[in-house]
Every structure is written in structure tokens, then in C-alpha cells.
Amino acid sequence: MNPHTTLAVAEAAAATATYAAAVRQLNVSFGSAHVLKDVTLAVPAGRVVGLVGESGSGKSTLGKTLVGINRPTSGEVLIGNKDFTMVRGKARQQMRREVQYIPQDPYSSLSPRRTTGQTLAEALDPRGADPVKHGDAIAAALERVKLDPSAADKYPHEFSGGQRQRVAIARALMLEPKLVIADEITSALDVSVQADIIGLLQGMRGTVDSAMLFISHNLAVVQEVCDDVVVMFQGRIVEQGTIDAVYRDPQHDYTRKLLASVPGSPDFTLD
Amino acid sequence: MTSRFRSREFWTPAMATGAVLLIALILIAVLAPLTLKQAAEQLTPNAAQEPSAAHWLGTDDFGRDLLARALVATRLTLLMTGGAAAITVLAGVVIGLAIWLSGRRVREAALRVLETAVAYPSLIFALVIAAVLEPGVSSAVIAIGIAGIPGFARITANLASSISSSEYVVTARLLGVSPVRIALRHMLPNMAEPLLILSATVFALSLVEISALSFIGLGVQSPEYDFGRLLNDSLGALYTQPVEAVGPSIMIAITGLSVMLIGDALAAHADPRAKRRFFRRALQRNRTVAVPVGDAALVRVENLRISIPGRQELVKGISFAINPGEVVALVGESGSGKSLTAMAIAGLPSEDLAVEADGVRVGDMNMLAEPNQSRLAKEISIVYQDPGTTFNPSLRMGSQLTEVLRTHLGLGGAKARNLITEALAAVNITEPAKRLRQHPHELSGGMRQRAMIAASIVTSPTLIVADEPTTALDVTVQAEVLRQFRRIHREQGTAMLFISHDLGVVEALCDTVLVMKSGEIVERLTSGQLAARNVHHPYTKALLAAIPVLDLGRTPVVAGAETP
Numbered sequence A: 001m002n003p004h005t006t007l008a009v010a011e012a013a014a015a016t017a018t019y020a021a022a023v024r025q026l027n028v029s030f031g032s033a034h035v036l037k038d039v040t041l042a043v044p045a046g047r048v049v050g051l052v053g054e055s056g057s058g059k060s061t062l063g064k065t066l067v068g069i070n071r072p073t074s075g076e077v078l079i080g081n082k083d084f085t086m087v088r089g090k091a092r093q094q095m096r097r098e099v100q101y102i103p104q105d106p107y108s109s110l111s112p113r114r115t116t117g118q119t120l121a122e123a124l125d126p127r128g129a130d131p132v133k134h135g136d137a138i139a140a141a142l143e144r145v146k147l148d149p150s151a152a153d154k155y156p157h158e159f160s161g162g163q164r165q166r167v168a169i170a171r172a173l174m175l176e177p178k179l180v181i182a183d184e185i186t187s188a189l190d191v192s193v194q195a196d197i198i199g200l201l202q203g204m205r206g207t208v209d210s211a212m213l214f215i216s217h218n219l220a221v222v223q224e225v226c227d228d229v230v231v232m233f234q235g236r237i238v239e240q241g242t243i244d245a246v247y248r249d250p251q252h253d254y255t256r257k258l259l260a261s262v263p264g265s266p267d268f269t270l271d
Numbered sequence B: 001m002t003s004r005f006r007s008r009e010f011w012t013p014a015m016a017t018g019a020v021l022l023i024a025l026i027l028i029a030v031l032a033p034l035t036l037k038q039a040a041e042q043l044t045p046n047a048a049q050e051p052s053a054a055h056w057l058g059t060d061d062f063g064r065d066l067l068a069r070a071l072v073a074t075r076l077t078l079l080m081t082g083g084a085a086a087i088t089v090l091a092g093v094v095i096g097l098a099i100w101l102s103g104r105r106v107r108e109a110a111l112r113v114l115e116t117a118v119a120y121p122s123l124i125f126a127l128v129i130a131a132v133l134e135p136g137v138s139s140a141v142i143a144i145g146i147a148g149i150p151g152f153a154r155i156t157a158n159l160a161s162s163i164s165s166s167e168y169v170v171t172a173r174l175l176g177v178s179p180v181r182i183a184l185r186h187m188l189p190n191m192a193e194p195l196l197i198l199s200a201t202v203f204a205l206s207l208v209e210i211s212a213l214s215f216i217g218l219g220v221q222s223p224e225y226d227f228g229r230l231l232n233d234s235l236g237a238l239y240t241q242p243v244e245a246v247g248p249s250i251m252i253a254i255t256g257l258s259v260m261l262i263g264d265a266l267a268a269h270a271d272p273r274a275k276r277r278f279f280r281r282a283l284q285r286n287r288t289v290a291v292p293v294g295d296a297a298l299v300r301v302e303n304l305r306i307s308i309p310g311r312q313e314l315v316k317g318i319s320f321a322i323n324p325g326e327v328v329a330l331v332g333e334s335g336s337g338k339s340l341t342a343m344a345i346a347g348l349p350s351e352d353l354a355v356e357a358d359g360v361r362v363g364d365m366n367m368l369a370e371p372n373q374s375r376l377a378k379e380i381s382i383v384y385q386d387p388g389t390t391f392n393p394s395l396r397m398g399s400q401l402t403e404v405l406r407t408h409l410g411l412g413g414a415k416a417r418n419l420i421t422e423a424l425a426a427v428n429i430t431e432p433a434k435r436l437r438q439h440p441h442e443l444s445g446g447m448r449q450r451a452m453i454a455a456s457i458v459t460s461p462t463l464i465v466a467d468e469p470t471t472a473l474d475v476t477v478q479a480e481v482l483r484q485f486r487r488i489h490r491e492q493g494t495a496m497l498f499i500s501h502d503l504g505v506v507e508a509l510c511d512t513v514l515v516m517k518s519g520e521i522v523e524r525l526t527s528g529q530l531a532a533r534n535v536h537h538p539y540t541k542a543l544l545a546a547i548p549v550l551d552l553g554r555t556p557v558v559a560g561a562e563t564p
Helices: A008-016 A059-069 A089-096 A117-122 A135-144 A147-154 A161-174 A191-204 A219-225 A241-250 A253-260 B001-004 B011-036 B037-041 B066-101 B104-121 B122-132 B137-164 B167-174 B180-214 B225-237 B242-270 B338-345 B374-380 B397-401 B403-408 B413-426 B432-437 B445-455 B477-492 B503-509 B527-531 B538-546
Strands: A019-030 A031-045 A048-052 A074-079 A100-102 A178-181 A213-214 A227-235 A236-242 B297-307 B311-322 B329-333 B354-356 B359-362 B380-383 B461-467 B495-500 B514-517 B520-526
Touching: A008 B311, A019 A059, A019 A213, A031 A059, A031 A213, A031 A236, A048 A059, A059 A178, A059 A236, A059 B374, A100 A191, A100 B167, A117 A135, A117 A147, A117 B311, A135 A161, A147 B338, A147 B461, A161 A178, A161 A191, A191 A219, A191 B538, A219 A241, A227 A241, A227 A253, A236 A241, A236 A253, A236 B374, A253 B297, A253 B477, B001 B477, B011 B037, B011 B066, B011 B242, B037 B066, B066 B104, B066 B137, B066 B180, B066 B242, B104 B137, B122 B137, B122 B180, B137 B180, B137 B338, B137 B495, B167 B180, B180 B242, B297 B338, B311 B338, B311 B380, B311 B520, B329 B503, B338 B461, B338 B495, B374 B380, B374 B403, B374 B413, B374 B538, B380 B445, B397 B413, B397 B432, B397 B445, B403 B413, B413 B432, B413 B445, B445 B477, B461 B477, B477 B503, B495 B503, B503 B514, B503 B527, B514 B527, B520 B527, B520 B538
Parallel strands: A048 A213, A048 A227, A100 A178, A178 A213, B329 B495, B329 B514, B380 B461, B461 B495
Antiparallel strands: A019 A031, A019 A074, A227 A236, B297 B311, B297 B354, B297 B359, B514 B520
16 A cells, blocks of 8 residues: 555554554444444544545544444544443543544534533533632633633623634633544634634644544645644545645545645646 | 513513513402402392493302402412413423433333323313312312323423534533533523423413313312303303303403413514514516616626615625626625625525615616516526525425426426436436436435536526535535536636635636625725735735645646546
8 A cells, every 4th residue: 555544653653552542443334334444543642633534434423433422333442542432331431521522513512501611610520510610720721712711701692603613622622631523613614713713723732732633624724733634535544644745745546636626726727 | 681671672562462461460360359359259139130330240140249250260260370380391391301311212112102192182181180189279280280291291302302412412411411410501591491482382271271170160169269160150141141251251361362472472582583574675667677888797786785674784885797708706704795695686685685776687687676587597597505405305306407497498398307417417417317316315415516506507597696506515526516617607608606705716716706895895806816816905815814725835737637
């Protein structure tokens, strides 16, 4: 095969356990639909990994399997060095908190009847969810996503889409999880708001220990935000590597087609 | 919350009337037993009198004032109805949430049980319970209260299930919030509004049912009396003194009316669509306009203004033209007015918007008048953003795609199908004949969008209006769809108005680019100026800067070398 599709990255990471999360030989089926086929992938600690592919390629399913929304048919889901699929009950709840999820649509990801403070407090302390008790942590979390501390007392309808998405990002980082899954978090935003969020994610590099799996269909955004990229096609990983390596010298036909389809790409043409 | 209840929109005539009636009823319930008990219950020799100045509704067989009895009965009736409604609502909410909280099997079983229970009229249910219990006030309340529970529990469970799939509930679950806390913290507050509105319906229904129970003798027993009991009393004298039934009947009607008015007003307030004020847009009479000699433009828009009547101006007097065969882009972010402009030009502005202009014409069609449907269908085609909602899911693709050909061009079914099959093949849809027999869900999003484009060109329109036609598509499919637009433009010379938020897409396809912001055109560019980044307005510069640019770290390959 080609240099990027080898499992070497995953294997090496798995051996030294410097990855935040990994999946090995993962298969997921819904009824007769085989959505993920033998997917092996490691997200190294502290790195931002872009996951690209078209709708139906299985990228969202992979994200949802990592957070535990979908159950794998076979294979391992490793968080830290524990197999997520093997634990049950309290330990599973605890592991769940190690992987956080940011949904696509900022208009439905925040409860309309809860203030930002209450929403963030709930992430820290699911039982009490007391925004007063966790006031300092909430202020720090808002600071991290460049929101004013007064945002803690506001309800979602008082925010713009971009501000809501910042709150959703702050919530996901509240527990300093090993891995954050960002599922198309800029797709529903206007380009200028998308640019703000990209700037925010770039600015957070180095200050946040969590690794991120950045699911997106926008290759230009992935290039701005991510260190590595993983290309999925029809339920399989067809190529993975650093952004520079894959974008400069794509090996798989599908990756080439994907890169050439972006308007503004040097290879893009309508003729 | 408080400011919402002070606003003028909240106090609609229905709300005000309902509230006034309800307050009056509550006052009667409090005061009447204190002041009118004597007249209502004291036996007097003035038996069975006709209405008079002393007794407005007359007296009954025992000489008691009937108006006083009806007014005094208000307290007991309201208390019983309130009690029954409270049982229904509280138990219904608890059971509905409990069903959502339980495991899948218990939930499925419980929902089937509820559905079976709901299938029986609740009054029959109540009759059985009331007949089993000793007749009286409390058993009537319990019977009616319990009879309403299945219906309310089912509604609660349905609301809960739709909220439970919302992303904030999913996220809370991922954070490890316990199901009970999710129910109390996230679900109950977010369904409080519909449940409150439904409670008004439950109250009105309980009123009628309790009155019915008392009327047939299974409810309140003498010497106590509520509205239903009074109706029962009047039954014996219905032929000799029918006025006896008037008091309780009117009181039941007023009580029910007040609560339903409030419920309706709350529901209307909660539904933003119900708040819209509909108005009749002033349409010009002349369907065609004389095109001035020397004006070669296909589309001419002059000083177009679109507004929410009496409130906000959304498009603030814009002017532009589209020449035959020209591809013009309207670019801007959400709220810029680009889609409103496009729909006004296509003759399909939203019902509740006011559209004014010095002139909007497509060819010689006056788009400010009610356009000729047939010419509209033939000369202007529209491609919408979301291929998932463009087609009716219950009809086959064939009948939907050939509709314009059959109704407006008068083609026969077979001929229309042939034309559309060719058009589908032209936009690279595989097995076009088979696709016509399929339903929309059997096609992928990209295929549906290409089918839409195929349908939009079969009438050989002079103008295609495309509203974000590639936004919902994957990047590879987007490129393919854009290629189809380009091909149509090359081969048929169709003019296009292309709406997009993506300058990258626009740059590749369009001759002229109009940048819109807050209802105004802030910059007009040729594709050459855009390609050379020769832009001047700060907003255009900001838009360009905001677009992430793909950098492949190498010089471009020779144009045209890439094969689709």
C-alpha cells in the first residue's frame, strides 16, 4: 500500500500508549448496513486530528462510537489504555467523561432554559450543577473561549450562533477530557463566524491538553485547524498522515478527488 | 419571563377576555357562598316562580332563588374541576416521564397500554370508576382525575421522547447526568409550556365530565350541589319551568369558555407562526411592462425594498440587472437579504413580507403584479438549497419532475417522461428511466439535486434562480453540480441568479458578483476583479479573508488536466 495508510502510526502509538484514544479493528453495523469496516486509528495525546470524508463515509459514526453513543459490532475502543467496550456501570460513566462531544448545531446543543453558568456547572458536577459553587472554574472556562464572564448569567437565546458554539466548546473542555470529538462544528456557521471559531481553536493550541478529533467535510478548514488528517471512504480509512504530507502528496484516488473538488483549490475546475 | 407577560403581544383580545371571565368566576366562587347562601338554600313559600325582579331566574320547587344557587355552585364546581385536573396533570406528567426513564421494553409495553387506554372515551372510563366508588364529591373528582391520566401521560411521553433526542439531552447524558436529573433539569422545563397549555384543555374537559357525572346522579349528591347537580334538578321541571336549566348551563359554558380562551391564547403566544400578521400585499394590475428600447437586460431590479410590514426593512432599496446569458451571484451571510431578493425576483416572496420597488421585471413580466402562472413556470426555474425537502416524499420522482411539462406545456405523459429522461441523463444520472419510478428517499442527496437541476432546464427557461444549491452537498458532489450549471450555461445560454455564502463557489461560476450586507449591495465585482482580489469594500475584504484557502504546497497542475 502507500506510506500513509500503513497502521504504523496507530501501532507505534498503541505500543507507547501516548495516544488519547484509539480504535482497533473496529466494525459497526446498523442492521444490514456495515458502516465502519476494520477501522484502526490512534489519536495522539494533545494533537488535533481531522477526519474527512463525504456523508455516509462513516466519519460521524466513528465519532459517536468513540463517545459511546454507538456500540461497536466488534473491535476495541481504547480510551487511555482501557477498552471502553469492556467496562460497565460506574466505571463506564467515568470513562465516558474522558471523551467529550461537541455537536454540529449550536442552536440545539444548549438547553434553552439553562444559563451558560448552569450548563457549564453541569459538566463539572452532574449532580449539583451549581454555578455559584463552581464560579471560578466557569469564569476560567469562559475566558478560555474568549467570552465575557457575564456570559455565565445569560441564556442561549441571548447569544449569536458563534457565541453558542463557544459555550459548547467550553463545556466540552470543562473536564479536561483526554479527547474531544468536534462533529462538523463550523459547518452550520457563516464564513466570518467560522473564521472566528477557527481562530479560537488555533489560539487554544498548546494551552489545552485534550486531543481533538475534528470531523469535517471542509478540507480547507481541516488544514487550518488540524495537525493530522484521516480520510474515510465507504466505511474505511483510505489514507492518514500529517496535513502537510497528505495535502502535498495524496496517495489515494479518493483523497486526490476530494482535494481537487474544493473551490479555490489549484486543481479545481468546472470544465 | 415577567416582561413577556407584560408585553402587548401577550394580551390579545382572547387572552384578556378569558382572564376577565376567569377572575370574575373566581370572585363569584369566593363571594357567592358568603353572601348568597341564604337565598340559595333557605326554603321559602315562593315555590316555582317565574323570573321576576326579585328572582332574576325564578325559584325552584322549594322556593330557593335559582340564580343564587347557580352562583353558589361555582365554588364547589371549580374546586372539583381543579382537583380532577390536578390529578390528571400531575399523575400524567409523572407517569409520562417515568415511561421515558424506564428501559426500552418497559417503555414499549407501557406505551401500548396507554394507547389502549386512550382508545376508550375517558368519560366511560370515569363512569366505571365512579360506579365502583360510593357516589359523592371526592369519588367524582377521583374518577374524572384518573380517567384523564392516560391521555396526559401519553402526551408527556411523546414530548419527552422528542426532547430526549435533542442534542442538549444527548450531551448531558454523555456528561454522566443521571436520567432522573435529565428529566427534571432539561426535559420538564422545556416541555412546561405545551403542558401548561394542555392543562387548560384538561380543565375544560374535566368541567364537562364532572358536570355530566353529577347530572346522571353519580357525582355530587343532595343537599350539596354543583352545576351538574343543578341541571339534574332542573330536569324534572324541564317542561313546566325550562328556565331552571338556564343558570347552570350558562355557568358551565362561561367557565369552559374562559379556560379555553386562555389556553388558545397561550398556545398562540407559544407558536411564533401564529403571531405573524397576515396582510394583503399590494399587487400591481399590469402583468407585463413595456421594456424601454435599448434596455437589453433580461432582469431589471430597481430600488427593491422588502420589509416586515410596520417593523423592519430587510432589503433596503437595491438595483441591479442581469443580461441574457449572464450568471450573476448574490453573496452575503445570513440575514443579508440575498434569498429574499431572489425569491422576490422569482415571483415567490413570503406571504407576510411587503415588497415594493420602482420596478422588477423578468423579460417583460412584471414581478410586482400577480404573474402569469404558466409563463412563470416556463421562463423561470428555481433550484432550492435542500434536496431533501424539495420533493414530496410520497410521490414518485417521475410525476414530480414532469409536472411543469404536463400542466404548463401541455405535453402528454409519455412525451414528458422522454424529455425528462434525456435531461436526467444529461446531468449524469445513471439509469434515468428507473429513477422516474423511484421515490425521493431512494436517491442520494446529490442525485436529487441533479434531478432538480434537470427538471429546471427541460422547460428551456430564460432564467434559473438557484438558492444556495450546493450548500447541503458534499464537496465532491458540489463540484459535479457546479459543473452541470456551467454546462447548462454554455450549451443553452441560460441566465442565472446564483445565491451563495461561499465566494469560492461563486468565483468559479459567475460573471458578476454582488456582495450584500444587511439588505444593501455594498460592492459589485466582475469575476476577473474577484479572481484578482481587486476588491474595495471592507466587508468584501473581510469575507474573503474569512474563507480558509486550501494550500496544497505546490504550483497548480495544468488547468483541465483533472478529470471529473
